Amino acid sequence: MGASGAKIGSKAMSKGIPIQEPKGKLGVLLPGMGAVATTFIAGVEAVRRKLGLPIGSLTQMGTIRLGKRTEKRVPTIQQFVPLASLDDLVFGGWDIRDENCYETACHGGVLERHLLEQVRGFLEGLRPMPAVFDQNYVRRLNGTHVKQGQTKWELAQMLQEDIENFRTRTGVSRTVMVWCGSTEIFLKPQEVHQNLENFEGGLKENHPAIAPSMIYAYAALKMGVPFANGAPNLTVDIPALVELAKQNSLPIAGKDFKTGQTLMKTIIAPGLKARLIGLSGWFSTNILGNRDGEVLDDPESFKTKEESKLSVLEHILQPSLYPDLYKDFTHLVRINYYPPRGDNKEGWDNIDIFGWLGYPMQIKIDFLCRDSILAAPIVLDLVLFMDLAQRAGMRGIQEWLSFYFKSPMYAPAVYPEHDLFIQLMKLKNTLRYLRGEELITHLGLEYYD
Numbered sequence: 001m002g003a004s005g006a007k008i009g010s011k012a013m014s015k016g017i018p019i020q021e022p023k024g025k026l027g028v029l030l031p032g033m034g035a036v037a038t039t040f041i042a043g044v045e046a047v048r049r050k051l052g053l054p055i056g057s058l059t060q061m062g063t064i065r066l067g068k069r070t071e072k073r074v075p076t077i078q079q080f081v082p083l084a085s086l087d088d089l090v091f092g093g094w095d096i097r098d099e100n101c102y103e104t105a106c107h108g109g110v111l112e113r114h115l116l117e118q119v120r121g122f123l124e125g126l127r128p129m130p131a132v133f134d135q136n137y138v139r140r141l142n143g144t145h146v147k148q149g150q151t152k153w154e155l156a157q158m159l160q161e162d163i164e165n166f167r168t169r170t171g172v173s174r175t176v177m178v179w180c181g182s183t184e185i186f187l188k189p190q191e192v193h194q195n196l197e198n199f200e201g202g203l204k205e206n207h208p209a210i211a212p213s214m215i216y217a218y219a220a221l222k223m224g225v226p227f228a229n230g231a232p233n234l235t236v237d238i239p240a241l242v243e244l245a246k247q248n249s250l251p252i253a254g255k256d257f258k259t260g261q262t263l264m265k266t267i268i269a270p271g272l273k274a275r276l277i278g279l280s281g282w283f284s285t286n287i288l289g290n291r292d293g294e295v296l297d298d299p300e301s302f303k304t305k306e307e308s309k310l311s312v313l314e315h316i317l318q319p320s321l322y323p324d325l326y327k328d329f330t331h332l333v334r335i336n337y338y339p340p341r342g343d344n345k346e347g348w349d350n351i352d353i354f355g356w357l358g359y360p361m362q363i364k365i366d367f368l369c370r371d372s373i374l375a376a377p378i379v380l381d382l383v384l385f386m387d388l389a390q391r392a393g394m395r396g397i398q399e400w401l402s403f404y405f406k407s408p409m410y411a412p413a414v415y416p417e418h419d420l421f422i423q424l425m426k427l428k429n430t431l432r433y434l435r436g437e438e439l440i441t442h443l444g445l446e447y448y449d
């Protein structure tokens with residue numbers, strides 16, 4: 001933390017949760033080094049070299065109000081909590097394609113060549129390790145750069161060795177893993193996922209309900225590495241891995257980065273609900289032409305994504321509490337793979353709403369979006385916040401990071417919180433809590449006494 005941060009936090013230091021200082025380098029391991037991962041890595045290097053700004057990142061550009069409005073204490077989040085600095089990030093990862101990050105970023109076509117050329121040497125130095133991959137779980141991909149093992153257990157051991165070798169080679173003091181791999185087929189939680197004993201047995205017996213992403217999550221947690229999941233696959237969202245995370249005192253988070261259309265949905269839906277405006281239907285359609293779009297063209301992978309995207313409105317609008325406004329609305333989501341668009345997706349939303357006396361109205365949104373540009377700052381914030389959580393002794397599901405996910409993981413006793421503004425308040429209040437600052441309720445009656 002910088003000097004100004006120490007000053008701002010000094011009042012709170014004695015009260016807050018003890019947090020270890022971020023000493024040494026922070027390893028960032030990414031299973032799946034495709035468009036999102038390389039846009040994130042190239043972006044961090046570009047920011048380090050002052051070639052661009054980390055726009056969209058709360059950890060880099062956000063502020064946090066402390067105390068009463070009259071106190072005028074608004075430090076940056078970076079000053080307020082001890083986060084690792086961008087200069088301390090060291091990258092590694094796995095992919096089924098044996099090409100360096102410069103080549104992948106060029107093929108991805110997200111960042112412009114003139115920017116990539118300026119960070120070329122750095123990106124060329126990053127080459128993925130051979131992946132744990134099985135085409136049964138991502139039908140549209142065919143991998144050559146993959147590990148061979150007799151059992152899933154053996155593959156998990158190989159990943160643990162990779163993590164150990166990465167640590168030794170780079171000398172990092174801490175490591176975080178974020179799944180940036182393709183969306184796997186839809187899997188329902190089963191007996192083998194219910195506890196760690198079953199899961200480890202399943203690894204040894206090659207149980208078909210254990211997907212590659214789960215093997216990475218298991219290996220990470222065994223090695224003391226916090227794990228976040230950027231795709232909608234179950235992955236770490238199973239009781240067995242929650243158990244392992246708690247056992248090893250590690251934070252976990254997921255699922256599915258909240259970018260593009262769902263981000264818009266969680267901005268607009270809370271606004272409609274706040275004004276008690278009714279909804280009769282929400283039709284969302286997308287065209288995109290990147291590899292993610294190609295993978296999602298497979299119905300099994302699309303099903304995983306669809307489930308993730310559909311749950312959002314139900315939870316925000318709460319039809320059981322507001323049957324006159326939100327009972328039986330139609331919600332459809334379509335994604336079409338359309339190669340000419342590359343990563344520059346177009347998402348249309350048609351929203352049928354109704355107001356006073358039931359009079360109908362419509363909202364149309366046409367979002368010309370850049371998926372990986374919206375996802376990269378999320379990866380960065382998750383890396384830094386998961387590392388913070390780890391140093392603050394927070395373990396298990398990190399619900400305060402729901403802000404970043406389409407399908408946030410949540411405790412069995414509650415429903416997931418999807419409203420972006422509640423999620424942001426929860427995130428900032430968690431930071432205030434960590435530093436022993438008063439939580440902000442926005443009551444504010446005292447200003448009018």
Ligand SMILES: NC(=O)c1ccc[n+]([C@@H]2O[C@H](COP(=O)([O-])OP(=O)(O)OC[C@H]3O[C@@H](n4cnc5c(N)ncnc54)[C@H](O)[C@@H]3O)[C@@H](O)[C@H]2O)c1
Nearest residue numbers: 032034035036095131181182183231257259291292371375
């Ligand atoms: N871009 C966004 O806005 C966004 C938003 C939410 C979620 N996501 C999810 O993030 C993930 C990455 O998106 P992307 O646009 O970078 O896709 P991408 O296809 O460019 O990258 C995914 C990479 O994962 C690799 N991969 C697949 N299975 C693997 C395995 N088992 N081990 C290691 N590597 C593996 C692929 O070879 C590919 O390089 C996808 O699951 C996507 O659904 C992206």
